[in-house]
Amino acid sequence: MANAFQDRRGTIFAEDAAVIAHTEWPGDQLELRVHAPRTAATARPGQFVHIACDPLLPMRRPLSIQRTDPETGWVEFLYKRLGFGTRLLARRQVGEALSLLGPIGRPFEVGEDIHYPVLIGGGVGIPPVIFLAEALKDRRGLAPAAFLGSEVPFPFDTVASDLAQPGLPDEATDADARLEHWGIPSRLASHAGLAGTYAGYVTDLARAYLEPLAPPERRRAALYAVGPEPMLEAAANLGRELGVATWLSLEEYMACAVGGCAGCTVRVAEPTGPAMRRVCVDGPVFPGEQVYPGP
Structure with missing residues (x-):
């Protein structure tokens, strides 16, 4: 797991994405769909992107991917309007461009032995x-x-x-x-x-x-x-x-989201003992027994 970032070197990239739909649901929830064909073609369930919410806000925000359509190139997200960044993101209109960094993270795997x-x-x-x-x-x-x-x-x-x-x-x-x-x-x-x-x-x-x-x-x-x-x-x-x-x-606050800053580390249990792992590139998906090892 220590080499998770190296294993995915070259799979994370920046992409300019055009907003093609931005729908509001009750409870300050918004669904954002963008045209981002590279991300749509490569993203897997459980991965996320680091999105620039507004040109005036230098720090990006992580958003989980909800759906993709590799054929037409759209990617969809759902988020809540909570903090400063997501309030700025909620103002973005159809036709505007957003900068995405992704797809990031270890995805979900459903093995052949699972029914x-x-x-x-x-x-x-x-x-x-x-x-x-x-x-x-x-x-x-x-x-x-x-x-x-x-x-x-x-x-x-x-x-x-x-x-x-x-x-x-x-x-x-x-x-x-x-x-x-x-x-x-x-x-x-x-x-x-x-x-x-x-x-x-x-x-x-x-x-x-x-x-x-x-x-x-x-x-x-x-x-x-x-x-x-x-x-x-x-x-x-x-x-x-x-x-x-x-x-x-898992979800944690992130600065770089590509494993460089180690600002999103969590403590996990491994066979050799406790270890600190980065949610962004070592996760966000972890085995449950590593995160909550129990008594």
């Missing part, structure tokens, strides 16, 4: 889950399921699902319309009283899905989680309890 990929996304952790789901939808031999959580209205269209999810709470009836269209069962969780959602944690839905699986089936399952830290820890603990492999995508 039940369980995708968990919370809040602004939803975009990489959508990217991964779209990449898996046409792979044979897979039975993916997705569970998405939010405490503000979901930044996508929802539908009452026709795709069966046995064992889940009765109130969890609605799904992400995109995933439903792709044939991937999904359910939603929220404490905000949103219609059609489970009134609890998104990891509760993952547990309800995984627990009925027999031990041999669990060995062919894996959890892929992106979201706030308490959710990631809960996912890692769930995987440990049920004997399911877990992969977590």
Whole structure:
């Protein structure tokens, strides 16, 4: 893992991207689509870009990739208007140019031995889950399921699902319309009283899905989680309890995002002992047992 940056030398590049759509959803959430053909052609689920939000702001901001279309060259992001940088980014109009640095980071890998990929996304952790789901939808031999959580209205269209999810709470009836269209069962969780959602944690839905699986089936399952830290820890603990492999995508403040400044380091557990790893190029995806090794 120490050579992660060298392994991807030459795969990170700067690209000028034209804004082709900028849509606002409730809860100060915005969906940004840009024309960036090089990034669209090479990005993989779990990777991100470092984006220049405004010419007057020298520091870039990391944004997870939500979807790409390599044929037409567009790349899509979802972000919240929270700090100074994202408030400036929210002002960018169709036709304007943005500078991207990417695609960056270690992506999600779904091995050939996995039959039940369980995708968990919370809040602004939803975009990489959508990217991964779209990449898996046409792979044979897979039975993916997705569970998405939010405490503000979901930044996508929802539908009452026709795709069966046995064992889940009765109130969890609605799904992400995109995933439903792709044939991937999904359910939603929220404490905000949103219609059609489970009134609890998104990891509760993952547990309800995984627990009925027999031990041999669990060995062919894996959890892929992106979201706030308490959710990631809960996912890692769930995987440990049920004997399911877990992969977590971490988020940290970043300066350079290409491994030079070491400003985004996190402590992980490795066979040789504790180590500090950079979220940008050693991650953002790490095995759950490295991030939360447990007792």
